[in-house]
Amino acid sequence: MNFKKKSIISCIVGLSLIMGATSVAANQNLDPKKVFQPLGEMPIPADNPQTxxxxxxxxxxxxxxxxxxxxxxxxxxxxxxxxxxxxxxxxxxxxxxxxxxxxxxxxxxxxxxxxxxxxxxxxxxxxxxxxxxxxxxxxxxxxxxxxxxxxxxxxxxxxxxxxxxxxxxxxxxxxxxxxxxxRTIVITDTAFDRYLKGDDKALNDVEKRGMQLFAGKASCISCHNGSSLTDNNFHNIGIKDEDKGRAGFTGNPEDLGKIKTAALRGITHTAPYMHAGSLRTIEDVVEFKNKGGDGHPNTSPLVRPLNLSDKEKGELVAFLKSLGGTLPIVEKPELP
CATH class of the missing domain: 1.10.760.10 (Cytochrome c-like domain)
Structure with a gap:
Protein backbone atom coordinates (compact mmCIF):
# COMPACT_ATOMS: atom_id res chain seq x y z
CA MET A 1 0.00 0.00 0.00
CA ASN A 2 1.49 3.37 -0.98
CA PHE A 3 1.86 6.21 1.52
CA LYS A 4 -0.82 8.41 -0.07
CA LYS A 5 -3.40 5.64 0.22
CA LYS A 6 -2.31 4.94 3.79
CA SER A 7 -2.68 8.65 4.62
CA ILE A 8 -6.23 8.74 3.24
CA ILE A 9 -7.16 5.66 5.24
CA SER A 10 -5.58 7.09 8.38
CA CYS A 11 -7.46 10.36 7.93
CA ILE A 12 -10.76 8.48 7.57
CA VAL A 13 -9.94 6.47 10.68
CA GLY A 14 -8.98 9.64 12.54
CA LEU A 15 -12.20 11.43 11.57
CA SER A 16 -14.28 8.42 12.58
CA LEU A 17 -12.48 8.33 15.90
CA ILE A 18 -13.25 12.01 16.43
CA MET A 19 -16.93 11.45 15.65
CA GLY A 20 -16.89 8.51 18.00
CA ALA A 21 -15.11 10.56 20.63
CA THR A 22 -18.27 12.52 21.40
CA SER A 23 -20.12 9.38 22.32
CA VAL A 24 -17.16 8.13 24.33
CA ALA A 25 -17.05 11.42 26.21
CA ALA A 26 -20.72 11.10 26.98
CA ASN A 27 -20.27 7.48 28.04
CA GLN A 28 -18.86 7.45 31.54
CA ASN A 29 -18.58 3.66 31.42
CA LEU A 30 -15.60 3.58 29.06
CA ASP A 31 -14.30 0.06 28.54
CA PRO A 32 -10.58 0.56 27.91
CA LYS A 33 -10.17 -2.97 26.56
CA LYS A 34 -12.46 -2.04 23.67
CA VAL A 35 -10.78 1.31 23.02
CA PHE A 36 -7.09 0.59 23.59
CA GLN A 37 -4.86 -2.23 22.38
CA PRO A 38 -2.12 -3.96 24.38
CA LEU A 39 1.40 -3.22 23.19
CA GLY A 40 2.30 -6.80 22.36
CA GLU A 41 5.68 -8.29 21.53
CA MET A 42 8.45 -6.31 19.85
CA PRO A 43 8.40 -7.04 16.09
CA ILE A 44 11.73 -8.53 14.99
CA PRO A 45 12.77 -8.50 11.30
CA ALA A 46 13.25 -11.94 9.79
CA ASP A 47 16.66 -10.93 8.44
CA ASN A 48 17.91 -9.61 11.78
CA PRO A 49 16.98 -11.99 14.60
CA GLN A 50 17.90 -11.01 18.14
CA THR A 51 20.76 -12.82 19.84
CA ARG A 183 15.05 -2.96 20.30
CA THR A 184 15.85 -3.85 23.90
CA ILE A 185 15.13 -0.29 25.09
CA VAL A 186 11.47 -0.62 25.93
CA ILE A 187 8.84 0.57 28.36
CA THR A 188 5.97 -1.90 28.46
CA ASP A 189 4.74 -1.98 32.05
CA THR A 190 3.28 1.46 32.72
CA ALA A 191 0.42 2.04 35.15
CA PHE A 192 -1.81 2.28 32.08
CA ASP A 193 -0.62 -1.12 30.82
CA ARG A 194 -1.21 -2.70 34.22
CA TYR A 195 -4.71 -1.24 34.17
CA LEU A 196 -5.38 -2.75 30.75
CA LYS A 197 -4.24 -6.12 32.09
CA GLY A 198 -6.90 -6.00 34.78
CA ASP A 199 -5.38 -4.14 37.72
CA ASP A 200 -8.18 -1.65 38.34
CA LYS A 201 -6.18 0.13 41.05
CA ALA A 202 -3.23 0.83 38.74
CA LEU A 203 -4.96 4.08 37.76
CA ASN A 204 -6.61 6.38 40.27
CA ASP A 205 -9.93 8.12 39.64
CA VAL A 206 -8.30 11.30 38.28
CA GLU A 207 -6.20 9.30 35.81
CA LYS A 208 -9.25 7.31 34.72
CA ARG A 209 -11.15 10.52 34.00
CA GLY A 210 -8.12 11.70 32.04
CA MET A 211 -8.22 8.46 30.05
CA GLN A 212 -11.86 9.15 29.19
CA LEU A 213 -10.90 12.65 28.02
CA PHE A 214 -8.00 11.21 25.98
CA ALA A 215 -10.41 8.92 24.15
CA GLY A 216 -13.31 11.36 24.15
CA LYS A 217 -13.55 15.12 24.44
CA ALA A 218 -9.82 15.79 23.96
CA SER A 219 -9.75 13.40 20.97
CA CYS A 220 -6.06 12.58 21.52
CA ILE A 221 -6.85 9.06 20.36
CA SER A 222 -7.57 10.34 16.84
CA CYS A 223 -3.78 10.29 16.28
CA HIS A 224 -2.45 8.50 19.36
CA ASN A 225 -4.15 5.20 18.71
CA GLY A 226 -3.15 1.60 18.15
CA SER A 227 -0.97 -0.51 20.40
CA SER A 228 1.86 2.07 20.57
CA LEU A 229 -0.51 5.04 20.97
CA THR A 230 0.62 6.37 17.61
CA ASP A 231 -1.01 6.00 14.22
CA ASN A 232 2.49 5.91 12.66
CA ASN A 233 1.36 8.70 10.41
CA PHE A 234 2.11 12.40 9.89
CA HIS A 235 0.08 15.44 10.88
CA ASN A 236 0.54 19.18 11.04
CA ILE A 237 -0.61 19.92 14.57
CA GLY A 238 -0.37 23.69 14.21
CA ILE A 239 3.17 24.49 15.30
CA LYS A 240 4.07 27.67 13.44
CA ASP A 241 7.74 27.33 12.49
CA GLU A 242 9.88 26.99 9.37
CA ASP A 243 10.25 23.21 9.51
CA LYS A 244 8.93 21.66 6.29
CA GLY A 245 8.27 18.40 8.10
CA ARG A 246 7.33 15.44 5.94
CA ALA A 247 7.32 17.70 2.85
CA GLY A 248 11.09 18.07 3.12
CA PHE A 249 11.33 14.36 2.33
CA THR A 250 8.38 13.79 -0.02
CA GLY A 251 8.41 17.13 -1.85
CA ASN A 252 4.63 17.15 -1.57
CA PRO A 253 3.29 20.58 -0.49
CA GLU A 254 0.36 18.83 1.17
CA ASP A 255 2.88 17.42 3.68
CA LEU A 256 4.11 20.86 4.76
CA GLY A 257 4.74 20.88 8.49
CA LYS A 258 3.52 17.32 8.98
CA ILE A 259 5.44 15.45 11.67
CA LYS A 260 5.26 11.82 12.73
CA THR A 261 2.89 11.16 15.62
CA ALA A 262 5.01 10.44 18.69
CA ALA A 263 4.39 7.30 20.71
CA LEU A 264 3.55 8.07 24.33
CA ARG A 265 5.03 5.41 26.62
CA GLY A 266 7.91 6.92 28.54
CA ILE A 267 6.58 10.46 28.02
CA THR A 268 7.49 11.60 31.53
CA HIS A 269 11.19 10.99 30.80
CA THR A 270 11.55 12.68 27.42
CA ALA A 271 10.99 16.44 27.85
CA PRO A 272 11.11 18.84 26.09
CA TYR A 273 8.39 17.90 23.61
CA MET A 274 7.52 18.28 19.92
CA HIS A 275 9.86 18.09 16.95
CA ALA A 276 11.65 21.32 17.89
CA GLY A 277 11.50 20.84 21.65
CA SER A 278 9.30 23.91 21.85
CA LEU A 279 7.11 22.72 24.74
CA ARG A 280 8.83 22.23 28.08
CA THR A 281 6.31 20.18 30.06
CA ILE A 282 3.38 17.83 29.60
CA GLU A 283 1.20 20.62 30.95
CA ASP A 284 2.49 22.85 28.13
CA VAL A 285 1.60 20.16 25.59
CA VAL A 286 -1.96 19.88 26.88
CA GLU A 287 -2.34 23.68 26.87
CA PHE A 288 -1.05 23.84 23.29
CA LYS A 289 -3.47 21.13 22.17
CA ASN A 290 -6.32 22.76 24.09
CA LYS A 291 -5.96 26.05 22.19
CA GLY A 292 -5.83 24.25 18.83
CA GLY A 293 -2.23 25.00 17.87
CA ASP A 294 -0.44 28.17 16.81
CA GLY A 295 -2.24 28.76 13.53
CA HIS A 296 0.00 27.10 10.96
CA PRO A 297 -1.74 27.49 7.56
CA ASN A 298 -1.56 23.74 6.91
CA THR A 299 -2.89 22.68 10.32
CA SER A 300 -4.71 19.35 10.22
CA PRO A 301 -8.52 19.43 10.45
CA LEU A 302 -8.06 16.99 13.34
CA VAL A 303 -6.61 19.87 15.39
CA ARG A 304 -9.11 22.27 16.93
CA PRO A 305 -9.72 24.11 20.21
CA LEU A 306 -10.78 21.56 22.82
CA ASN A 307 -12.37 23.89 25.39
CA LEU A 308 -11.12 21.83 28.31
CA SER A 309 -11.64 23.25 31.78
CA ASP A 310 -8.68 23.60 34.14
CA LYS A 311 -9.94 20.51 35.97
CA GLU A 312 -10.12 18.53 32.73
CA LYS A 313 -6.64 19.65 31.69
CA GLY A 314 -5.30 18.44 35.01
CA GLU A 315 -7.02 15.08 34.58
CA LEU A 316 -5.62 14.66 31.08
CA VAL A 317 -2.11 15.49 32.32
CA ALA A 318 -2.53 12.92 35.09
CA PHE A 319 -3.43 10.22 32.56
CA LEU A 320 -0.50 11.09 30.30
CA LYS A 321 1.84 10.82 33.26
CA SER A 322 0.49 7.33 33.93
CA LEU A 323 2.18 6.38 30.64
CA GLY A 324 5.65 7.18 31.99
CA GLY A 325 6.72 3.80 33.30
CA THR A 326 10.19 2.96 34.57
CA LEU A 327 13.08 4.37 32.57
CA PRO A 328 15.38 1.56 31.34
CA ILE A 329 18.96 2.38 32.28
CA VAL A 330 21.99 0.81 30.61
CA GLU A 331 25.48 1.52 31.89
CA LYS A 332 28.15 2.45 29.38
CA PRO A 333 30.14 -0.73 28.65
CA GLU A 334 33.91 -0.98 28.62
CA LEU A 335 34.82 -0.37 24.99
CA PRO A 336 37.46 -2.38 23.11
Whole structure:
Protein backbone atom coordinates (compact mmCIF):
# COMPACT_ATOMS: atom_id res chain seq x y z
CA MET A 1 0.00 0.00 0.00
CA ASN A 2 1.49 3.37 -0.98
CA PHE A 3 1.86 6.21 1.52
CA LYS A 4 -0.82 8.41 -0.07
CA LYS A 5 -3.40 5.64 0.22
CA LYS A 6 -2.31 4.94 3.79
CA SER A 7 -2.68 8.65 4.62
CA ILE A 8 -6.23 8.74 3.24
CA ILE A 9 -7.16 5.66 5.24
CA SER A 10 -5.58 7.09 8.38
CA CYS A 11 -7.46 10.36 7.93
CA ILE A 12 -10.76 8.48 7.57
CA VAL A 13 -9.94 6.47 10.68
CA GLY A 14 -8.98 9.64 12.54
CA LEU A 15 -12.20 11.43 11.57
CA SER A 16 -14.28 8.42 12.58
CA LEU A 17 -12.48 8.33 15.90
CA ILE A 18 -13.25 12.01 16.43
CA MET A 19 -16.93 11.45 15.65
CA GLY A 20 -16.89 8.51 18.00
CA ALA A 21 -15.11 10.56 20.63
CA THR A 22 -18.27 12.52 21.40
CA SER A 23 -20.12 9.38 22.32
CA VAL A 24 -17.16 8.13 24.33
CA ALA A 25 -17.05 11.42 26.21
CA ALA A 26 -20.72 11.10 26.98
CA ASN A 27 -20.27 7.48 28.04
CA GLN A 28 -18.86 7.45 31.54
CA ASN A 29 -18.58 3.66 31.42
CA LEU A 30 -15.60 3.58 29.06
CA ASP A 31 -14.30 0.06 28.54
CA PRO A 32 -10.58 0.56 27.91
CA LYS A 33 -10.17 -2.97 26.56
CA LYS A 34 -12.46 -2.04 23.67
CA VAL A 35 -10.78 1.31 23.02
CA PHE A 36 -7.09 0.59 23.59
CA GLN A 37 -4.86 -2.23 22.38
CA PRO A 38 -2.12 -3.96 24.38
CA LEU A 39 1.40 -3.22 23.19
CA GLY A 40 2.30 -6.80 22.36
CA GLU A 41 5.68 -8.29 21.53
CA MET A 42 8.45 -6.31 19.85
CA PRO A 43 8.40 -7.04 16.09
CA ILE A 44 11.73 -8.53 14.99
CA PRO A 45 12.77 -8.50 11.30
CA ALA A 46 13.25 -11.94 9.79
CA ASP A 47 16.66 -10.93 8.44
CA ASN A 48 17.91 -9.61 11.78
CA PRO A 49 16.98 -11.99 14.60
CA GLN A 50 17.90 -11.01 18.14
CA THR A 51 20.76 -12.82 19.84
CA UNK A 52 22.55 -11.93 23.09
CA UNK A 53 25.86 -11.62 21.24
CA UNK A 54 24.41 -9.28 18.63
CA UNK A 55 22.71 -7.13 21.26
CA UNK A 56 25.99 -6.83 23.17
CA UNK A 57 27.85 -5.87 20.00
CA UNK A 58 25.21 -3.27 19.25
CA UNK A 59 25.54 -1.84 22.75
CA UNK A 60 29.31 -1.42 22.30
CA UNK A 61 28.78 0.36 18.98
CA UNK A 62 26.02 2.54 20.43
CA UNK A 63 28.40 3.98 23.03
CA UNK A 64 31.54 4.09 20.84
CA UNK A 65 32.78 7.52 19.72
CA UNK A 66 34.61 5.88 16.80
CA UNK A 67 31.27 6.26 15.03
CA UNK A 68 31.82 10.01 14.69
CA UNK A 69 34.20 11.82 12.37
CA UNK A 70 36.32 13.36 15.11
CA UNK A 71 35.95 10.63 17.73
CA UNK A 72 33.91 12.74 20.16
CA UNK A 73 30.31 11.64 19.58
CA UNK A 74 28.44 8.38 19.94
CA UNK A 75 24.78 7.46 19.50
CA UNK A 76 24.48 7.98 23.25
CA UNK A 77 25.58 11.61 22.90
CA UNK A 78 22.10 12.54 21.66
CA UNK A 79 20.26 9.53 23.09
CA UNK A 80 21.46 9.27 26.67
CA UNK A 81 19.98 6.56 28.91
CA UNK A 82 19.60 8.85 31.92
CA UNK A 83 17.89 11.55 29.84
CA UNK A 84 15.03 9.45 28.54
CA UNK A 85 17.22 8.11 25.72
CA UNK A 86 17.15 11.63 24.31
CA UNK A 87 19.31 14.57 25.42
CA UNK A 88 17.00 16.95 27.34
CA UNK A 89 17.83 19.74 24.84
CA UNK A 90 15.33 21.54 22.66
CA UNK A 91 17.31 20.54 19.56
CA UNK A 92 20.30 18.25 19.16
CA UNK A 93 23.93 19.27 19.43
CA UNK A 94 25.97 17.62 16.70
CA UNK A 95 29.38 17.61 15.04
CA UNK A 96 31.69 20.45 16.12
CA UNK A 97 28.85 21.97 18.13
CA UNK A 98 26.38 22.11 15.23
CA UNK A 99 22.94 23.02 16.56
CA UNK A 100 20.31 20.95 14.82
CA UNK A 101 16.82 22.11 13.94
CA UNK A 102 14.99 19.21 15.56
CA UNK A 103 14.68 17.55 18.93
CA UNK A 104 16.47 14.23 19.43
CA UNK A 105 13.63 11.71 19.47
CA UNK A 106 13.80 9.08 22.18
CA UNK A 107 14.65 5.53 21.12
CA UNK A 108 12.31 4.08 23.76
CA UNK A 109 10.02 1.58 21.99
CA UNK A 110 11.30 2.79 18.61
CA UNK A 111 11.38 -0.80 17.40
CA UNK A 112 7.58 -0.67 17.26
CA UNK A 113 7.58 2.18 14.70
CA UNK A 114 6.84 1.53 11.04
CA UNK A 115 8.86 4.62 10.01
CA UNK A 116 11.78 6.39 11.67
CA UNK A 117 12.73 10.07 12.23
CA UNK A 118 10.30 12.95 12.66
CA UNK A 119 9.72 13.05 8.89
CA UNK A 120 9.66 9.27 8.41
CA UNK A 121 12.44 9.29 5.85
CA UNK A 122 13.69 5.82 6.84
CA UNK A 123 11.66 2.68 7.27
CA UNK A 124 13.68 0.57 9.69
CA UNK A 125 15.83 0.87 12.78
CA UNK A 126 18.66 -0.65 10.77
CA UNK A 127 18.53 2.21 8.26
CA UNK A 128 18.01 4.77 11.01
CA UNK A 129 21.12 3.62 12.87
CA UNK A 130 23.33 4.50 9.92
CA UNK A 131 21.68 7.84 9.10
CA UNK A 132 23.08 10.04 11.90
CA UNK A 133 26.54 8.47 11.56
CA UNK A 134 26.87 9.81 8.02
CA UNK A 135 25.02 13.11 8.46
CA UNK A 136 27.51 16.05 8.32
CA UNK A 137 25.64 17.92 11.03
CA UNK A 138 25.26 14.96 13.36
CA UNK A 139 28.23 12.54 13.57
CA UNK A 140 29.91 13.25 10.22
CA UNK A 141 31.59 9.87 9.78
CA UNK A 142 32.16 8.16 6.44
CA UNK A 143 31.04 4.56 6.57
CA UNK A 144 34.12 3.22 4.80
CA UNK A 145 36.33 5.01 7.32
CA UNK A 146 34.26 3.56 10.17
CA UNK A 147 34.57 0.05 8.75
CA UNK A 148 38.36 0.39 8.54
CA UNK A 149 38.46 1.77 12.08
CA UNK A 150 36.53 -1.20 13.47
CA UNK A 151 38.60 -3.70 11.48
CA UNK A 152 41.68 -2.34 13.24
CA UNK A 153 40.26 -3.41 16.63
CA UNK A 154 40.79 -7.17 17.21
CA UNK A 155 37.96 -7.39 19.76
CA UNK A 156 35.49 -5.99 17.22
CA UNK A 157 36.73 -8.36 14.52
CA UNK A 158 36.18 -11.27 16.89
CA UNK A 159 32.70 -10.12 17.89
CA UNK A 160 31.55 -9.49 14.31
CA UNK A 161 32.90 -12.90 13.29
CA UNK A 162 30.95 -14.54 16.10
CA UNK A 163 27.71 -12.75 15.29
CA UNK A 164 27.75 -12.44 11.49
CA UNK A 165 30.55 -14.71 10.23
CA UNK A 166 34.01 -14.11 8.81
CA UNK A 167 34.89 -10.75 7.23
CA UNK A 168 31.53 -9.31 8.27
CA UNK A 169 32.39 -5.80 9.38
CA UNK A 170 30.34 -3.73 6.95
CA UNK A 171 27.73 -0.95 7.17
CA UNK A 172 24.77 -3.32 6.91
CA UNK A 173 25.89 -5.38 9.90
CA UNK A 174 26.81 -2.29 11.89
CA UNK A 175 23.23 -1.09 11.43
CA UNK A 176 21.82 -4.49 12.32
CA UNK A 177 23.79 -4.71 15.54
CA UNK A 178 22.85 -1.21 16.73
CA UNK A 179 19.20 -1.79 15.85
CA UNK A 180 19.19 -5.06 17.80
CA UNK A 181 20.41 -3.23 20.87
CA UNK A 182 17.89 -0.42 20.42
CA ARG A 183 15.05 -2.96 20.30
CA THR A 184 15.85 -3.85 23.90
CA ILE A 185 15.13 -0.29 25.09
CA VAL A 186 11.47 -0.62 25.93
CA ILE A 187 8.84 0.57 28.36
CA THR A 188 5.97 -1.90 28.46
CA ASP A 189 4.74 -1.98 32.05
CA THR A 190 3.28 1.46 32.72
CA ALA A 191 0.42 2.04 35.15
CA PHE A 192 -1.81 2.28 32.08
CA ASP A 193 -0.62 -1.12 30.82
CA ARG A 194 -1.21 -2.70 34.22
CA TYR A 195 -4.71 -1.24 34.17
CA LEU A 196 -5.38 -2.75 30.75
CA LYS A 197 -4.24 -6.12 32.09
CA GLY A 198 -6.90 -6.00 34.78
CA ASP A 199 -5.38 -4.14 37.72
CA ASP A 200 -8.18 -1.65 38.34
CA LYS A 201 -6.18 0.13 41.05
CA ALA A 202 -3.23 0.83 38.74
CA LEU A 203 -4.96 4.08 37.76
CA ASN A 204 -6.61 6.38 40.27
CA ASP A 205 -9.93 8.12 39.64
CA VAL A 206 -8.30 11.30 38.28
CA GLU A 207 -6.20 9.30 35.81
CA LYS A 208 -9.25 7.31 34.72
CA ARG A 209 -11.15 10.52 34.00
CA GLY A 210 -8.12 11.70 32.04
CA MET A 211 -8.22 8.46 30.05
CA GLN A 212 -11.86 9.15 29.19
CA LEU A 213 -10.90 12.65 28.02
CA PHE A 214 -8.00 11.21 25.98
CA ALA A 215 -10.41 8.92 24.15
CA GLY A 216 -13.31 11.36 24.15
CA LYS A 217 -13.55 15.12 24.44
CA ALA A 218 -9.82 15.79 23.96
CA SER A 219 -9.75 13.40 20.97
CA CYS A 220 -6.06 12.58 21.52
CA ILE A 221 -6.85 9.06 20.36
CA SER A 222 -7.57 10.34 16.84
CA CYS A 223 -3.78 10.29 16.28
CA HIS A 224 -2.45 8.50 19.36
CA ASN A 225 -4.15 5.20 18.71
CA GLY A 226 -3.15 1.60 18.15
CA SER A 227 -0.97 -0.51 20.40
CA SER A 228 1.86 2.07 20.57
CA LEU A 229 -0.51 5.04 20.97
CA THR A 230 0.62 6.37 17.61
CA ASP A 231 -1.01 6.00 14.22
CA ASN A 232 2.49 5.91 12.66
CA ASN A 233 1.36 8.70 10.41
CA PHE A 234 2.11 12.40 9.89
CA HIS A 235 0.08 15.44 10.88
CA ASN A 236 0.54 19.18 11.04
CA ILE A 237 -0.61 19.92 14.57
CA GLY A 238 -0.37 23.69 14.21
CA ILE A 239 3.17 24.49 15.30
CA LYS A 240 4.07 27.67 13.44
CA ASP A 241 7.74 27.33 12.49
CA GLU A 242 9.88 26.99 9.37
CA ASP A 243 10.25 23.21 9.51
CA LYS A 244 8.93 21.66 6.29
CA GLY A 245 8.27 18.40 8.10
CA ARG A 246 7.33 15.44 5.94
CA ALA A 247 7.32 17.70 2.85
CA GLY A 248 11.09 18.07 3.12
CA PHE A 249 11.33 14.36 2.33
CA THR A 250 8.38 13.79 -0.02
CA GLY A 251 8.41 17.13 -1.85
CA ASN A 252 4.63 17.15 -1.57
CA PRO A 253 3.29 20.58 -0.49
CA GLU A 254 0.36 18.83 1.17
CA ASP A 255 2.88 17.42 3.68
CA LEU A 256 4.11 20.86 4.76
CA GLY A 257 4.74 20.88 8.49
CA LYS A 258 3.52 17.32 8.98
CA ILE A 259 5.44 15.45 11.67
CA LYS A 260 5.26 11.82 12.73
CA THR A 261 2.89 11.16 15.62
CA ALA A 262 5.01 10.44 18.69
CA ALA A 263 4.39 7.30 20.71
CA LEU A 264 3.55 8.07 24.33
CA ARG A 265 5.03 5.41 26.62
CA GLY A 266 7.91 6.92 28.54
CA ILE A 267 6.58 10.46 28.02
CA THR A 268 7.49 11.60 31.53
CA HIS A 269 11.19 10.99 30.80
CA THR A 270 11.55 12.68 27.42
CA ALA A 271 10.99 16.44 27.85
CA PRO A 272 11.11 18.84 26.09
CA TYR A 273 8.39 17.90 23.61
CA MET A 274 7.52 18.28 19.92
CA HIS A 275 9.86 18.09 16.95
CA ALA A 276 11.65 21.32 17.89
CA GLY A 277 11.50 20.84 21.65
CA SER A 278 9.30 23.91 21.85
CA LEU A 279 7.11 22.72 24.74
CA ARG A 280 8.83 22.23 28.08
CA THR A 281 6.31 20.18 30.06
CA ILE A 282 3.38 17.83 29.60
CA GLU A 283 1.20 20.62 30.95
CA ASP A 284 2.49 22.85 28.13
CA VAL A 285 1.60 20.16 25.59
CA VAL A 286 -1.96 19.88 26.88
CA GLU A 287 -2.34 23.68 26.87
CA PHE A 288 -1.05 23.84 23.29
CA LYS A 289 -3.47 21.13 22.17
CA ASN A 290 -6.32 22.76 24.09
CA LYS A 291 -5.96 26.05 22.19
CA GLY A 292 -5.83 24.25 18.83
CA GLY A 293 -2.23 25.00 17.87
CA ASP A 294 -0.44 28.17 16.81
CA GLY A 295 -2.24 28.76 13.53
CA HIS A 296 0.00 27.10 10.96
CA PRO A 297 -1.74 27.49 7.56
CA ASN A 298 -1.56 23.74 6.91
CA THR A 299 -2.89 22.68 10.32
CA SER A 300 -4.71 19.35 10.22
CA PRO A 301 -8.52 19.43 10.45
CA LEU A 302 -8.06 16.99 13.34
CA VAL A 303 -6.61 19.87 15.39
CA ARG A 304 -9.11 22.27 16.93
CA PRO A 305 -9.72 24.11 20.21
CA LEU A 306 -10.78 21.56 22.82
CA ASN A 307 -12.37 23.89 25.39
CA LEU A 308 -11.12 21.83 28.31
CA SER A 309 -11.64 23.25 31.78
CA ASP A 310 -8.68 23.60 34.14
CA LYS A 311 -9.94 20.51 35.97
CA GLU A 312 -10.12 18.53 32.73
CA LYS A 313 -6.64 19.65 31.69
CA GLY A 314 -5.30 18.44 35.01
CA GLU A 315 -7.02 15.08 34.58
CA LEU A 316 -5.62 14.66 31.08
CA VAL A 317 -2.11 15.49 32.32
CA ALA A 318 -2.53 12.92 35.09
CA PHE A 319 -3.43 10.22 32.56
CA LEU A 320 -0.50 11.09 30.30
CA LYS A 321 1.84 10.82 33.26
CA SER A 322 0.49 7.33 33.93
CA LEU A 323 2.18 6.38 30.64
CA GLY A 324 5.65 7.18 31.99
CA GLY A 325 6.72 3.80 33.30
CA THR A 326 10.19 2.96 34.57
CA LEU A 327 13.08 4.37 32.57
CA PRO A 328 15.38 1.56 31.34
CA ILE A 329 18.96 2.38 32.28
CA VAL A 330 21.99 0.81 30.61
CA GLU A 331 25.48 1.52 31.89
CA LYS A 332 28.15 2.45 29.38
CA PRO A 333 30.14 -0.73 28.65
CA GLU A 334 33.91 -0.98 28.62
CA LEU A 335 34.82 -0.37 24.99
CA PRO A 336 37.46 -2.38 23.11
Missing amino acids: PEKIELGKLLYFDTRLSGDGTLSCASCHEPTKGWSDARRTFLGFKGHRGARNSPTIINSGYYSLQFWDGRMKTLEQQALGPIQDPGEMNQKLDVLVDSLKAVPAYVERFNTVFGENSINPENIGKAIASFE
